[in-house]
Amino acid sequence: MRDGKKSLTGQVVRFLKGSLLASMLLAVATPATAQGDDQRALKARMAGTALSWAAENGRLRQFMEEFPKGGDIHTHLRGAIYAESWIEWAAADGLCADMSVPALKHKAKESCAASGWLTAAEAQANEEHRRALINSLSNRSYVPTLNWSGHNDFFATFARINVSPKRLGDQLANVASRAGRQNIQYLELMETIILPELFPLLSGVQLSGDLAADYQMLMSGPFGQAMPTLVASARTQISAAMARKDQLLRCGTDRADVGCDVKIRFLHQVIREFEPAMVYGQFILGWALMKDEPKVLGMNLVAPEDGHVALRDYRLHMRMIDHLYNNLGPRNVSLHAGELTMGLVRPKQLTFHIREAIEVGHAKRIGHGIAIAHERDSEGLLEKMADEGIMVEINLTSNDTILGVKGKDHPLVMYRDMQVPYALSTDDEGVSRIDLTHEYMRLYTEHRVPYFELRHSARNSLTYSFLPGGSLWESEACKKDVETGAEAGAECAAFLKTSEKAQLQWELEERLRVFEDERRIPERKRTSFK
Known part of the structure; x- marks a missing residue:
């Protein structure tokens, strides 16, 4: 009955x-x-x-x-800003526009004209120039041509962006407001807070390959002596930026923007396309920041994984992380790994990046993971990821634009089959001219995932975030x-x-x-x- x-x-x-x-x-x-x-x-x-x-x-x-989406935990702050915002800020701050690229520039001489450039305000006011700048600072209007791929178009944008340091808080307000309008609660933003200061401290420094000895050498020299100042500077910049964000969004008032309810935390991003001492120094700084700044919850490696130095030093970079992890204490690590395809690199370079990111680099999460099918014993690696809860950060539009991978060819099909946890993320929503809502739409239309799985992805974005404390699902009562x-x-x-x-x-x-x-x-x- x-x-x-x-x-x-x-x-x-x-x-x-x-x-x-x-x-x-x-x-x-x-x-x-x-x-x-x-x-x-x-x-x-x-x-x-x-x-x-x-x-x-x-x-x-x-x-x-x-739809409540939880968080976006694979998003680069610099890449999350739309080109129009960069142009508006450049115009307001007296920056220049080099229309031969096109790119935004800081003044190199007494005026923009002296360098052969326009003011950013002049470029913004001219519709043809404005249109060209937007296209140059994003993937808008991108069309594949000979010797110019989506990969090239994507990564070229970052060198063309220039902004006043005072705009860090404006960037946070920008992305928080957009997230709030989409029912997103949390952003885990990748950002390099300290970089120019490192060049005079680390340029020309040669490492021996003995990472313990190299650590002692770096910390006993100018870099180590400057460490307290570098950490203090990063903390001051983060605090000022968060205050500026709150001011712009009118947080704490009866006119507060919906972005005020979005929690923001940071991942220290290490740019891997530098010589070893510069990369190691960035890692060491990240370890200190994760220890001393509560808003910096983890770290990641950035820059094209197929770059010359990135490929040459990949295993060295994993060893650097391993040394710090074992000697300075565990930290939260998420790594871009396997953002590669056949043809972009040689076959041998597709076979180990994801596994080494996990087994040597201590990655709790993998960004992209496109090359998983090429990994040695890929089925065993997938089982390991499922068993150990190593999550994959899925970026559908980014993978389509940069690598030409989409639909049934996307390894999401395999990750789902093997029950590897995943969550949707945007990667660089401003450059790609998308948002997280767009990615959920794409997940549904391309992969026909049921509502329950959409909900599971949203839950995963918080479960596998680096926020402190136990997961809700660890409490039987909850x-x-x-x-x-x-x-x-x-x-x-x-x-x-x-x-x-x-x-x-x-x-x-x-x-x-x-x-x-x-x-x-x-x-x-x-x-x-x-």
Whole structure:
């Protein structure tokens, strides 16, 4: 009889598509102790039906924009800013525009004209120049041509961007506001806070290859002596930028921007296309920042993985991380690894980057991971990632533009099959001219993932973030409260107080409940044919 009631309820629910009566019938057909679980599951299924309707009726953007996404944990701050914002700031700050590139420039002489350039304000006011700058500072209007690939077009943009140092807070306000409008709670931003200061300290320094001895040599010289000043400078810049962000977004006032509710933390990014001493120095600085600055939660390597130095020194870079990890203490590491394809590099260079990032570089997360099928014992590596919870940061549009990998050819198909945890991210949304909503739309249309899996990706973005504290899912009491849709009980509430991560995860579950409660397929009174 119970099975018959469940069957009847399922049929009625399908016909009613989310009506109040469906919920009432479910309550009748289900034991009281399980009603909370079943109600939550029913509403999630109804949200899935609403998603299908939205995709078929031109509402996919609206659905995905409102969908709670948790966080974006693979995003470069410099690449997240749209070209128009760079141009506006350059014009306001008296920078120049070299239209022969085109690129934004700091003044090299007494005036922009003396260098043969326009002022950024002049370029902005001229529609032809403005259009050319936007295209040059992003992938907009990119078309493949001989000797110019999406890879080239993407990475060329960063050298063309120039901005006043005082705009770091403006950048944070920009991305936070955009995230807030998309129901995103958290941004883990990759940014290089300290770099020019390192050149006079490390340029020309030669390493021996003995990383222990090299560490002692660097720390006993000018670089080590400057370390307290470098860390203090980074902390001051972060504090000032966060305050500027709050000011621009009017946080704490009755006119606060939705971006005020977005939590921001940083990953120290190490630029790998330098000589070994410069890279090692960046790693060492990162270790100090992760120890002393609470807003710097982890580190990552950046710059093209197929670059000459990046390929030549890949294993050395992993050894550097390993030495610091084992001697200065564990830190959170996420690494760009396997952002490579056949043809972009030689076959032998596709076979070990992801594995060494995990086994030597101590990566808890892998960025991109496109070359996974080329890794030696790729199936074994996939099993290891699944078993150990090594998450993959999936960047669909970036992988399409830079590497030409998309759809069924994207290794996301394999990661999903092997149950490797993943989360969607944007990589460089300003350069690619996308947002996280766009990536969720793309995930649904290209891979036809069900609503429950979209929700799982959103949850993963916080579960595998580097926020401090235990995961919500480690608490049996909290798991039960989530499943039943109940308020946090005493045991769960006590756990939440111990974990910044769990607090944000709990908030995501609350947002998901609200979102799923509100999903309905609208009833149409008439059609366009009447």
